[in-house]
Amino acid sequence: MADKELRRVGIMSVGDMGAGFGDVLHQNGIEVYTCLDGRSDLTRLRAKEAGFKDTPDFDSLVSQIDLFISVLVPSEATQLAEDVAAAMIRTGAKPAYVDANAIAPQTVRKLEAIISDAGANFIDAGIIGGPPRTGYTPSIPCSGPDTAIFETFTNHALNVHKVGDAVGQASGLKMVYAASTKGTTALWTELLTAARILGLEDALRSHLGEGAVFAAQQRSIPMMPNRARRWVGEMEEIAATFEGVGMTPKMLLGAAEMYTLVGETPLADLTSRDPQPTLDEVIDALQHRLSP
Protein backbone atom coordinates (compact mmCIF):
# COMPACT_ATOMS: atom_id res chain seq x y z
CA MET A 1 0.00 0.00 0.00
CA ALA A 2 1.44 3.38 -1.02
CA ASP A 3 2.42 5.68 1.79
CA LYS A 4 0.14 8.48 0.57
CA GLU A 5 -2.84 6.42 1.60
CA LEU A 6 -1.92 6.78 5.27
CA ARG A 7 -2.29 10.41 6.23
CA ARG A 8 -4.58 10.61 9.22
CA VAL A 9 -4.45 8.42 12.34
CA GLY A 10 -6.79 8.38 15.35
CA ILE A 11 -5.55 7.64 18.87
CA MET A 12 -7.86 7.80 21.87
CA SER A 13 -5.55 7.41 24.84
CA VAL A 14 -3.09 10.21 25.51
CA GLY A 15 -1.26 8.37 28.31
CA ASP A 16 2.51 7.83 28.02
CA MET A 17 2.13 5.29 25.22
CA GLY A 18 -0.61 7.02 23.24
CA ALA A 19 1.07 10.43 23.51
CA GLY A 20 4.37 8.87 22.42
CA PHE A 21 2.79 7.34 19.32
CA GLY A 22 0.98 10.56 18.51
CA ASP A 23 4.06 12.70 18.93
CA VAL A 24 6.32 10.52 16.77
CA LEU A 25 3.68 10.13 14.03
CA HIS A 26 3.02 13.90 14.07
CA GLN A 27 6.76 14.62 13.84
CA ASN A 28 6.93 12.26 10.87
CA GLY A 29 4.23 13.65 8.64
CA ILE A 30 1.02 12.11 9.96
CA GLU A 31 -2.01 14.06 11.17
CA VAL A 32 -3.10 12.67 14.51
CA TYR A 33 -6.69 12.98 15.67
CA THR A 34 -8.28 12.29 19.03
CA CYS A 35 -11.44 13.09 20.95
CA LEU A 36 -10.96 14.95 24.22
CA ASP A 37 -14.64 15.35 25.13
CA GLY A 38 -14.88 15.20 28.92
CA ARG A 39 -11.13 14.89 29.49
CA SER A 40 -9.09 16.92 32.02
CA ASP A 41 -7.17 20.12 31.30
CA LEU A 42 -3.91 18.21 31.85
CA THR A 43 -4.91 15.66 29.22
CA ARG A 44 -5.83 18.48 26.80
CA LEU A 45 -2.44 20.13 27.38
CA ARG A 46 -0.63 16.86 26.83
CA ALA A 47 -2.57 16.15 23.65
CA LYS A 48 -1.82 19.63 22.34
CA GLU A 49 1.91 19.22 23.09
CA ALA A 50 1.93 15.94 21.17
CA GLY A 51 0.28 17.63 18.17
CA PHE A 52 -3.13 15.90 18.43
CA LYS A 53 -6.10 17.48 16.67
CA ASP A 54 -9.28 17.37 18.73
CA THR A 55 -12.61 16.16 17.32
CA PRO A 56 -15.99 16.60 19.02
CA ASP A 57 -17.05 12.93 19.10
CA PHE A 58 -16.28 9.39 17.86
CA ASP A 59 -18.45 9.84 14.76
CA SER A 60 -16.39 12.85 13.71
CA LEU A 61 -13.16 11.07 14.63
CA VAL A 62 -13.72 7.89 12.62
CA SER A 63 -14.92 9.94 9.62
CA GLN A 64 -11.61 11.79 9.35
CA ILE A 65 -9.01 9.01 9.75
CA ASP A 66 -7.45 6.18 7.73
CA LEU A 67 -6.42 4.14 10.73
CA PHE A 68 -7.34 4.00 14.42
CA ILE A 69 -4.95 2.78 17.13
CA SER A 70 -6.25 1.49 20.47
CA VAL A 71 -3.59 1.73 23.16
CA LEU A 72 -4.77 1.85 26.77
CA VAL A 73 -5.12 -0.38 29.83
CA PRO A 74 -6.30 -3.92 29.01
CA SER A 75 -9.58 -3.57 30.89
CA GLU A 76 -10.77 -0.75 28.59
CA ALA A 77 -9.91 -2.35 25.24
CA THR A 78 -13.27 -4.04 24.63
CA GLN A 79 -15.39 -0.99 25.47
CA LEU A 80 -13.33 1.18 23.13
CA ALA A 81 -13.68 -1.31 20.26
CA GLU A 82 -17.45 -1.37 20.79
CA ASP A 83 -17.64 2.45 20.83
CA VAL A 84 -15.55 2.81 17.68
CA ALA A 85 -17.49 0.02 15.90
CA ALA A 86 -20.76 1.80 16.75
CA ALA A 87 -19.41 5.05 15.29
CA MET A 88 -18.32 3.19 12.14
CA ILE A 89 -21.79 1.73 11.74
CA ARG A 90 -23.49 5.12 12.27
CA THR A 91 -21.19 7.01 9.87
CA GLY A 92 -20.27 4.36 7.31
CA ALA A 93 -16.58 5.27 7.76
CA LYS A 94 -14.32 2.21 7.86
CA PRO A 95 -10.80 3.16 9.01
CA ALA A 96 -8.49 0.23 9.77
CA TYR A 97 -8.54 -0.63 13.50
CA VAL A 98 -5.28 -1.53 15.24
CA ASP A 99 -5.47 -3.03 18.73
CA ALA A 100 -2.04 -2.52 20.29
CA ASN A 101 -3.01 -3.41 23.86
CA ALA A 102 -1.43 -6.00 26.13
CA ILE A 103 -4.26 -8.52 25.94
CA ALA A 104 -4.60 -12.26 25.48
CA PRO A 105 -5.00 -13.71 21.96
CA GLN A 106 -8.50 -14.97 22.75
CA THR A 107 -9.50 -11.46 23.89
CA VAL A 108 -8.09 -9.95 20.70
CA ARG A 109 -10.14 -12.35 18.61
CA LYS A 110 -13.30 -11.05 20.31
CA LEU A 111 -12.29 -7.50 19.38
CA GLU A 112 -11.68 -8.65 15.82
CA ALA A 113 -15.26 -9.91 15.65
CA ILE A 114 -16.61 -6.56 16.90
CA ILE A 115 -14.65 -4.55 14.33
CA SER A 116 -15.18 -7.00 11.43
CA ASP A 117 -18.93 -6.91 12.08
CA ALA A 118 -18.72 -3.13 11.58
CA GLY A 119 -17.06 -3.77 8.21
CA ALA A 120 -13.52 -2.56 8.99
CA ASN A 121 -10.09 -4.20 8.72
CA PHE A 122 -8.81 -5.39 12.12
CA ILE A 123 -5.07 -5.54 12.81
CA ASP A 124 -3.54 -7.14 15.90
CA ALA A 125 -0.46 -5.44 17.33
CA GLY A 126 1.77 -5.49 20.40
CA ILE A 127 4.23 -2.99 21.85
CA ILE A 128 7.47 -4.41 23.20
CA GLY A 129 9.46 -1.65 24.87
CA GLY A 130 8.68 1.85 26.12
CA PRO A 131 6.68 4.67 24.49
CA PRO A 132 8.02 5.92 21.15
CA ARG A 133 9.91 9.22 21.25
CA THR A 134 12.22 11.07 18.88
CA GLY A 135 15.10 8.69 18.18
CA TYR A 136 13.49 5.66 19.84
CA THR A 137 10.86 3.17 18.76
CA PRO A 138 9.73 0.06 20.59
CA SER A 139 9.38 -3.19 18.66
CA ILE A 140 5.80 -3.27 17.31
CA PRO A 141 4.86 -6.75 16.03
CA CYS A 142 1.61 -6.96 14.08
CA SER A 143 -0.45 -9.84 12.70
CA GLY A 144 -3.61 -10.39 10.70
CA PRO A 145 -4.76 -11.13 7.15
CA ASP A 146 -4.21 -7.53 5.91
CA THR A 147 -1.65 -5.51 7.87
CA ALA A 148 -0.21 -3.47 4.95
CA ILE A 149 -1.56 -0.07 5.99
CA PHE A 150 -0.15 -0.44 9.50
CA GLU A 151 3.21 -1.62 8.16
CA THR A 152 3.59 1.76 6.42
CA PHE A 153 4.34 3.10 9.93
CA THR A 154 7.89 1.98 9.19
CA ASN A 155 8.02 5.08 6.96
CA HIS A 156 7.18 7.18 10.01
CA ALA A 157 9.95 6.14 12.41
CA LEU A 158 8.05 3.26 14.03
CA ASN A 159 9.39 -0.32 14.05
CA VAL A 160 6.26 -2.17 12.89
CA HIS A 161 6.92 -5.71 11.64
CA LYS A 162 4.60 -8.57 10.74
CA VAL A 163 4.84 -11.81 12.76
CA GLY A 164 1.99 -13.78 11.18
CA ASP A 165 -1.28 -13.87 9.27
CA ALA A 166 -3.46 -14.72 12.26
CA VAL A 167 -5.05 -12.21 14.61
CA GLY A 168 -3.76 -13.13 18.07
CA GLN A 169 -0.14 -13.78 17.16
CA ALA A 170 1.12 -10.23 17.75
CA SER A 171 -0.68 -10.09 21.08
CA GLY A 172 0.57 -13.54 21.93
CA LEU A 173 4.15 -12.40 21.35
CA LYS A 174 3.59 -9.40 23.60
CA MET A 175 2.18 -11.76 26.26
CA VAL A 176 5.00 -14.32 26.30
CA TYR A 177 7.65 -11.60 26.17
CA ALA A 178 6.04 -9.68 29.04
CA ALA A 179 5.86 -12.93 31.02
CA SER A 180 9.62 -13.28 30.61
CA THR A 181 10.35 -9.77 31.90
CA LYS A 182 7.53 -8.68 34.22
CA GLY A 183 6.75 -12.22 35.38
CA THR A 184 10.36 -12.83 36.40
CA THR A 185 10.47 -9.44 38.15
CA ALA A 186 7.31 -10.23 40.13
CA LEU A 187 8.76 -13.54 41.29
CA TRP A 188 12.07 -12.02 42.36
CA THR A 189 10.36 -9.12 44.10
CA GLU A 190 8.38 -11.63 46.11
CA LEU A 191 11.31 -13.84 47.08
CA LEU A 192 13.59 -10.93 48.00
CA THR A 193 10.82 -9.47 50.16
CA ALA A 194 10.28 -12.84 51.87
CA ALA A 195 14.03 -13.08 52.53
CA ARG A 196 13.99 -9.62 54.12
CA ILE A 197 11.04 -10.43 56.39
CA LEU A 198 12.60 -13.76 57.43
CA GLY A 199 15.92 -12.05 58.28
CA LEU A 200 17.71 -13.95 55.52
CA GLU A 201 18.60 -11.25 53.03
CA ASP A 202 22.38 -11.38 53.57
CA ALA A 203 22.42 -15.18 53.55
CA LEU A 204 20.37 -15.25 50.33
CA ARG A 205 22.59 -12.67 48.64
CA SER A 206 25.69 -14.65 49.50
CA HIS A 207 24.12 -17.69 47.81
CA LEU A 208 22.90 -15.72 44.78
CA GLY A 209 26.37 -14.23 44.38
CA GLU A 210 27.07 -12.86 40.92
CA GLY A 211 24.31 -14.86 39.23
CA ALA A 212 23.08 -13.38 35.95
CA VAL A 213 19.39 -13.50 36.86
CA PHE A 214 19.92 -11.69 40.17
CA ALA A 215 22.07 -9.07 38.46
CA ALA A 216 19.31 -8.48 35.90
CA GLN A 217 16.67 -8.19 38.63
CA GLN A 218 18.75 -5.68 40.57
CA ARG A 219 18.31 -3.45 37.53
CA SER A 220 14.68 -4.34 36.74
CA ILE A 221 12.99 -4.20 40.15
CA PRO A 222 13.78 -0.50 40.85
CA MET A 223 12.20 0.48 37.50
CA MET A 224 8.94 -1.29 38.32
CA PRO A 225 7.06 0.37 41.24
CA ASN A 226 5.50 3.32 39.43
CA ARG A 227 4.35 1.04 36.60
CA ALA A 228 3.11 -1.77 38.86
CA ARG A 229 -0.56 -0.73 38.94
CA ARG A 230 -0.73 -0.67 35.14
CA TRP A 231 0.86 -4.11 34.98
CA VAL A 232 -1.82 -5.85 37.08
CA GLY A 233 -4.27 -6.17 34.18
CA GLU A 234 -1.46 -7.21 31.83
CA MET A 235 -0.44 -10.05 34.16
CA GLU A 236 -4.08 -11.22 34.21
CA GLU A 237 -4.12 -11.23 30.39
CA ILE A 238 -0.92 -13.31 30.32
CA ALA A 239 -2.57 -15.71 32.78
CA ALA A 240 -5.49 -16.01 30.35
CA THR A 241 -3.04 -16.55 27.47
CA PHE A 242 -1.38 -19.46 29.26
CA GLU A 243 -4.73 -20.91 30.30
CA GLY A 244 -5.85 -20.62 26.66
CA VAL A 245 -3.12 -23.06 25.60
CA GLY A 246 -3.86 -25.50 28.42
CA MET A 247 -1.39 -24.42 31.12
CA THR A 248 -1.78 -22.99 34.61
CA PRO A 249 -2.77 -19.32 34.98
CA LYS A 250 -1.57 -19.24 38.58
CA MET A 251 1.99 -18.01 38.20
CA LEU A 252 0.79 -14.90 36.39
CA LEU A 253 -2.24 -14.40 38.63
CA GLY A 254 0.30 -14.39 41.47
CA ALA A 255 2.35 -11.81 39.54
CA ALA A 256 -0.80 -9.67 39.29
CA GLU A 257 -1.19 -9.92 43.08
CA MET A 258 2.44 -8.91 43.60
CA TYR A 259 1.98 -5.82 41.42
CA THR A 260 -1.25 -5.01 43.27
CA LEU A 261 0.78 -5.14 46.50
CA VAL A 262 3.50 -2.89 45.08
CA GLY A 263 0.72 -0.57 43.90
CA GLU A 264 -0.31 -0.17 47.54
CA THR A 265 3.08 1.29 48.51
CA PRO A 266 3.97 5.01 48.22
CA LEU A 267 6.58 4.14 45.57
CA ALA A 268 3.74 3.48 43.12
CA ASP A 269 2.98 7.21 43.18
CA LEU A 270 6.42 8.25 41.93
CA THR A 271 6.39 9.93 38.53
CA SER A 272 8.88 9.38 35.74
CA ARG A 273 10.45 12.69 36.82
CA ASP A 274 11.23 11.44 40.36
CA PRO A 275 14.53 9.70 41.09
CA GLN A 276 14.25 5.95 40.71
CA PRO A 277 14.18 4.07 44.03
CA THR A 278 16.95 1.63 44.93
CA LEU A 279 16.31 -2.11 45.19
CA ASP A 280 16.57 -1.77 48.99
CA GLU A 281 13.96 0.97 48.99
CA VAL A 282 11.55 -1.19 47.01
CA ILE A 283 11.97 -4.12 49.41
CA ASP A 284 11.71 -1.72 52.39
CA ALA A 285 8.43 -0.36 51.06
CA LEU A 286 6.98 -3.86 50.64
CA GLN A 287 8.15 -4.95 54.10
CA HIS A 288 6.50 -1.86 55.59
CA ARG A 289 3.30 -2.51 53.63
CA LEU A 290 3.16 -6.09 54.98
CA SER A 291 4.23 -5.31 58.58
CA PRO A 292 3.47 -1.62 59.17
Added chain:
Amino acid sequence: MADKELRRVGIMSVGDMGAGFGDVLHQNGIEVYTCLDGRSDLTRLRAKEAGFKDTPDFDSLVSQIDLFISVLVPSEATQLAEDVAAAMIRTGAKPAYVDANAIAPQTVRKLEAIISDAGANFIDAGIIGGPPRTGYTPSIPCSGPDTAIFETFTNHALNVHKVGDAVGQASGLKMVYAASTKGTTALWTELLTAARILGLEDALRSHLGEGAVFAAQQRSIPMMPNRARRWVGEMEEIAATFEGVGMTPKMLLGAAEMYTLVGETPLADLTSRDPQPTLDEVIDALQHRLSP
Protein backbone atom coordinates in the same frame (compact mmCIF):
# COMPACT_ATOMS: atom_id res chain seq x y z
CA MET B 1 31.25 -29.64 70.95
CA ALA B 2 34.29 -31.83 70.43
CA ASP B 3 34.33 -33.90 67.30
CA LYS B 4 34.60 -37.19 69.19
CA GLU B 5 31.04 -36.73 70.40
CA LEU B 6 29.69 -37.20 66.87
CA ARG B 7 30.37 -40.77 65.83
CA ARG B 8 27.09 -42.28 64.71
CA VAL B 9 24.50 -40.73 62.46
CA GLY B 10 21.10 -42.06 61.39
CA ILE B 11 19.61 -41.38 57.94
CA MET B 12 16.32 -42.90 56.84
CA SER B 13 16.09 -42.02 53.17
CA VAL B 14 18.55 -43.62 50.82
CA GLY B 15 17.48 -41.61 47.78
CA ASP B 16 20.07 -39.52 45.92
CA MET B 17 20.38 -37.00 48.73
CA GLY B 18 20.31 -39.41 51.67
CA ALA B 19 22.72 -41.81 50.00
CA GLY B 20 25.04 -38.90 49.17
CA PHE B 21 25.11 -37.74 52.79
CA GLY B 22 25.62 -41.28 54.04
CA ASP B 23 28.43 -41.99 51.61
CA VAL B 24 30.37 -38.79 52.36
CA LEU B 25 29.94 -39.17 56.12
CA HIS B 26 31.00 -42.82 55.95
CA GLN B 27 34.06 -41.88 53.86
CA ASN B 28 34.92 -39.28 56.49
CA GLY B 29 34.90 -41.32 59.66
CA ILE B 30 31.23 -41.46 60.66
CA GLU B 31 29.20 -44.61 61.19
CA VAL B 32 25.93 -44.30 59.32
CA TYR B 33 22.84 -46.24 60.41
CA THR B 34 19.51 -46.72 58.75
CA CYS B 35 16.50 -49.02 58.93
CA LEU B 36 15.72 -50.95 55.77
CA ASP B 37 12.77 -52.95 57.08
CA GLY B 38 10.32 -53.43 54.21
CA ARG B 39 12.52 -51.71 51.60
CA SER B 40 13.32 -53.07 48.13
CA ASP B 41 16.40 -55.05 47.13
CA LEU B 42 17.58 -52.06 45.08
CA THR B 43 17.37 -49.80 48.12
CA ARG B 44 19.27 -52.36 50.20
CA LEU B 45 22.01 -52.57 47.57
CA ARG B 46 22.26 -48.79 47.38
CA ALA B 47 22.45 -48.49 51.17
CA LYS B 48 25.16 -51.13 51.29
CA GLU B 49 27.18 -49.35 48.60
CA ALA B 50 26.95 -46.11 50.58
CA GLY B 51 28.23 -47.89 53.71
CA PHE B 52 24.97 -47.76 55.72
CA LYS B 53 24.55 -50.16 58.65
CA ASP B 54 21.07 -51.65 58.85
CA THR B 55 19.05 -51.74 62.07
CA PRO B 56 15.86 -53.78 62.61
CA ASP B 57 13.56 -50.93 63.67
CA PHE B 58 13.35 -47.25 64.71
CA ASP B 59 13.81 -48.10 68.39
CA SER B 60 17.11 -49.80 67.64
CA LEU B 61 18.11 -47.01 65.26
CA VAL B 62 17.58 -44.11 67.67
CA SER B 63 19.30 -46.00 70.46
CA GLN B 64 22.55 -46.28 68.50
CA ILE B 65 23.01 -42.77 67.09
CA ASP B 66 24.14 -39.30 68.20
CA LEU B 67 22.24 -37.45 65.49
CA PHE B 68 19.42 -38.21 63.07
CA ILE B 69 19.04 -36.53 59.67
CA SER B 70 15.68 -36.37 57.94
CA VAL B 71 16.07 -35.87 54.20
CA LEU B 72 13.22 -36.96 51.97
CA VAL B 73 10.26 -35.53 50.02
CA PRO B 74 8.45 -32.71 51.86
CA SER B 75 5.19 -34.63 52.20
CA GLU B 76 6.86 -37.34 54.34
CA ALA B 77 8.75 -35.08 56.77
CA THR B 78 6.04 -34.85 59.43
CA GLN B 79 5.32 -38.60 59.55
CA LEU B 80 9.01 -39.37 59.92
CA ALA B 81 9.40 -36.87 62.79
CA GLU B 82 6.42 -38.46 64.54
CA ASP B 83 7.82 -41.96 64.09
CA VAL B 84 11.27 -41.00 65.36
CA ALA B 85 9.78 -39.04 68.31
CA ALA B 86 7.72 -42.09 69.25
CA ALA B 87 10.86 -44.26 69.18
CA MET B 88 12.69 -41.69 71.36
CA ILE B 89 9.87 -41.76 73.88
CA ARG B 90 9.76 -45.57 73.95
CA THR B 91 13.53 -46.00 74.30
CA GLY B 92 14.58 -42.88 76.20
CA ALA B 93 17.29 -42.25 73.57
CA LYS B 94 17.56 -38.57 72.61
CA PRO B 95 19.76 -38.12 69.54
CA ALA B 96 19.73 -34.63 68.00
CA TYR B 97 17.21 -34.41 65.17
CA VAL B 98 18.12 -32.51 62.00
CA ASP B 99 15.36 -31.73 59.53
CA ALA B 100 17.09 -31.00 56.21
CA ASN B 101 13.99 -31.10 54.04
CA ALA B 102 12.69 -28.44 51.66
CA ILE B 103 9.78 -27.31 53.80
CA ALA B 104 8.26 -24.00 54.90
CA PRO B 105 9.43 -22.38 58.18
CA GLN B 106 6.00 -22.79 59.74
CA THR B 107 6.07 -26.52 58.88
CA VAL B 108 9.53 -26.85 60.43
CA ARG B 109 8.30 -25.25 63.64
CA LYS B 110 5.62 -27.95 63.91
CA LEU B 111 8.32 -30.62 63.57
CA GLU B 112 10.36 -28.84 66.25
CA ALA B 113 7.40 -29.14 68.62
CA ILE B 114 7.10 -32.88 67.92
CA ILE B 115 10.81 -33.53 68.58
CA SER B 116 11.09 -31.15 71.55
CA ASP B 117 8.12 -32.85 73.19
CA ALA B 118 10.11 -36.10 72.93
CA GLY B 119 12.97 -34.36 74.76
CA ALA B 120 15.50 -34.10 71.94
CA ASN B 121 17.41 -31.18 70.39
CA PHE B 122 15.85 -30.05 67.09
CA ILE B 123 18.04 -28.48 64.39
CA ASP B 124 16.66 -26.85 61.26
CA ALA B 125 18.70 -27.29 58.08
CA GLY B 126 18.48 -26.77 54.33
CA ILE B 127 20.40 -28.22 51.41
CA ILE B 128 21.31 -25.79 48.63
CA GLY B 129 22.87 -27.68 45.76
CA GLY B 130 23.03 -31.31 44.72
CA PRO B 131 23.74 -34.46 46.77
CA PRO B 132 27.14 -34.56 48.50
CA ARG B 133 29.77 -36.76 46.87
CA THR B 134 33.53 -37.14 47.15
CA GLY B 135 35.00 -33.72 46.39
CA TYR B 136 31.65 -31.89 46.42
CA THR B 137 29.40 -30.57 49.17
CA PRO B 138 26.23 -28.51 48.80
CA SER B 139 25.79 -25.47 51.00
CA ILE B 140 24.02 -26.67 54.17
CA PRO B 141 22.64 -23.76 56.23
CA CYS B 142 21.42 -24.62 59.72
CA SER B 143 19.59 -22.69 62.41
CA GLY B 144 18.27 -23.19 65.92
CA PRO B 145 19.23 -22.53 69.54
CA ASP B 146 21.81 -25.36 69.71
CA THR B 147 23.32 -26.40 66.38
CA ALA B 148 26.84 -27.22 67.58
CA ILE B 149 26.70 -30.99 67.06
CA PHE B 150 25.52 -30.57 63.47
CA GLU B 151 28.15 -27.94 62.78
CA THR B 152 30.84 -30.57 63.47
CA PHE B 153 29.89 -31.96 60.03
CA THR B 154 32.36 -29.38 58.72
CA ASN B 155 35.02 -31.81 60.01
CA HIS B 156 33.54 -34.48 57.75
CA ALA B 157 33.66 -32.74 54.36
CA LEU B 158 30.19 -31.15 54.55
CA ASN B 159 29.65 -27.39 54.30
CA VAL B 160 27.35 -26.86 57.29
CA HIS B 161 27.07 -23.22 58.40
CA LYS B 162 24.80 -21.47 60.89
CA VAL B 163 22.45 -18.74 59.59
CA GLY B 164 20.54 -17.91 62.77
CA ASP B 165 19.32 -18.90 66.22
CA ALA B 166 15.71 -19.47 65.19
CA VAL B 167 14.26 -22.70 63.88
CA GLY B 168 12.77 -21.81 60.48
CA GLN B 169 15.59 -19.63 59.20
CA ALA B 170 17.60 -22.39 57.52
CA SER B 171 14.46 -23.73 55.87
CA GLY B 172 13.43 -20.19 54.94
CA LEU B 173 16.75 -19.69 53.18
CA LYS B 174 16.29 -22.94 51.27
CA MET B 175 12.78 -21.78 50.28
CA VAL B 176 13.70 -18.32 48.97
CA TYR B 177 16.75 -19.65 47.18
CA ALA B 178 14.74 -22.45 45.54
CA ALA B 179 12.13 -19.88 44.50
CA SER B 180 14.87 -17.97 42.70
CA THR B 181 16.09 -20.99 40.76
CA LYS B 182 13.21 -23.47 40.38
CA GLY B 183 10.53 -20.76 40.40
CA THR B 184 12.22 -18.89 37.57
CA THR B 185 12.69 -22.13 35.63
CA ALA B 186 8.98 -23.01 35.99
CA LEU B 187 7.97 -19.58 34.67
CA TRP B 188 10.29 -19.73 31.67
CA THR B 189 9.29 -23.30 30.88
CA GLU B 190 5.68 -22.13 30.76
CA LEU B 191 6.28 -19.07 28.60
CA LEU B 192 8.55 -20.89 26.14
CA THR B 193 5.94 -23.64 25.80
CA ALA B 194 3.19 -21.07 25.21
CA ALA B 195 5.34 -19.40 22.53
CA ARG B 196 5.82 -22.76 20.79
CA ILE B 197 2.10 -23.55 20.81
CA LEU B 198 1.21 -20.07 19.52
CA GLY B 199 3.76 -20.36 16.68
CA LEU B 200 5.83 -17.51 18.11
CA GLU B 201 9.00 -19.23 19.22
CA ASP B 202 11.31 -17.63 16.62
CA ALA B 203 9.79 -14.18 17.14
CA LEU B 204 10.18 -14.52 20.91
CA ARG B 205 13.78 -15.70 20.62
CA SER B 206 14.64 -12.74 18.41
CA HIS B 207 13.26 -10.43 21.12
CA LEU B 208 14.98 -12.27 23.97
CA GLY B 209 18.27 -12.11 22.07
CA GLU B 210 21.33 -12.59 24.25
CA GLY B 211 19.53 -11.70 27.50
CA ALA B 212 21.19 -13.08 30.64
CA VAL B 213 18.02 -14.62 32.07
CA PHE B 214 17.21 -16.49 28.84
CA ALA B 215 20.80 -17.72 28.60
CA ALA B 216 20.59 -19.03 32.18
CA GLN B 217 17.26 -20.76 31.49
CA GLN B 218 18.63 -22.43 28.36
CA ARG B 219 21.02 -24.19 30.74
CA SER B 220 18.54 -24.77 33.61
CA ILE B 221 15.44 -26.08 31.83
CA PRO B 222 17.12 -29.19 30.28
CA MET B 223 18.37 -30.25 33.74
CA MET B 224 14.87 -30.12 35.23
CA PRO B 225 12.54 -32.81 33.76
CA ASN B 226 13.71 -35.86 35.69
CA ARG B 227 13.61 -33.87 38.94
CA ALA B 228 10.26 -32.18 38.25
CA ARG B 229 8.06 -34.65 40.16
CA ARG B 230 10.17 -34.22 43.31
CA TRP B 231 9.95 -30.44 43.00
CA VAL B 232 6.14 -30.29 43.11
CA GLY B 233 5.96 -30.58 46.90
CA GLU B 234 8.87 -28.17 47.30
CA MET B 235 7.07 -25.50 45.25
CA GLU B 236 4.01 -25.96 47.48
CA GLU B 237 6.19 -25.44 50.56
CA ILE B 238 7.62 -22.24 49.07
CA ALA B 239 4.05 -21.10 48.38
CA ALA B 240 3.28 -21.68 52.07
CA THR B 241 6.45 -19.79 53.04
CA PHE B 242 5.38 -16.73 51.04
CA GLU B 243 1.82 -16.95 52.36
CA GLY B 244 3.26 -17.17 55.89
CA VAL B 245 4.80 -13.70 55.50
CA GLY B 246 1.64 -12.21 53.99
CA MET B 247 2.26 -12.55 50.26
CA THR B 248 0.55 -14.47 47.49
CA PRO B 249 1.15 -18.25 47.25
CA LYS B 250 -0.08 -18.33 43.65
CA MET B 251 3.17 -17.92 41.72
CA LEU B 252 4.66 -20.96 43.45
CA LEU B 253 1.42 -22.98 43.31
CA GLY B 254 1.58 -22.32 39.57
CA ALA B 255 5.19 -23.53 39.56
CA ALA B 256 4.01 -26.73 41.29
CA GLU B 257 1.42 -27.20 38.52
CA MET B 258 4.09 -26.69 35.84
CA TYR B 259 6.30 -29.35 37.43
CA THR B 260 3.29 -31.66 37.70
CA LEU B 261 2.79 -31.17 33.95
CA VAL B 262 6.46 -31.87 33.21
CA GLY B 263 6.15 -34.94 35.44
CA GLU B 264 3.47 -36.23 33.05
CA THR B 265 5.91 -36.28 30.10
CA PRO B 266 8.21 -39.22 29.29
CA LEU B 267 11.24 -37.01 30.03
CA ALA B 268 10.41 -37.23 33.73
CA ASP B 269 11.36 -40.91 33.60
CA LEU B 270 14.93 -40.27 32.46
CA THR B 271 17.58 -41.31 34.95
CA SER B 272 20.71 -39.40 35.81
CA ARG B 273 22.55 -41.88 33.57
CA ASP B 274 20.52 -40.94 30.46
CA PRO B 275 21.71 -38.10 28.20
CA GLN B 276 20.19 -34.77 29.22
CA PRO B 277 17.42 -33.58 26.85
CA THR B 278 17.86 -30.37 24.87
CA LEU B 279 15.72 -27.30 25.56
CA ASP B 280 13.83 -28.04 22.32
CA GLU B 281 13.13 -31.58 23.44
CA VAL B 282 11.70 -30.36 26.75
CA ILE B 283 9.39 -27.88 25.00
CA ASP B 284 8.46 -30.55 22.42
CA ALA B 285 7.49 -32.95 25.19
CA LEU B 286 5.29 -30.34 26.86
CA GLN B 287 3.64 -29.35 23.57
CA HIS B 288 2.90 -33.02 22.89
CA ARG B 289 1.52 -33.51 26.42
CA LEU B 290 -0.85 -30.53 25.91
CA SER B 291 -1.84 -31.27 22.29
CA PRO B 292 -1.20 -34.99 21.74
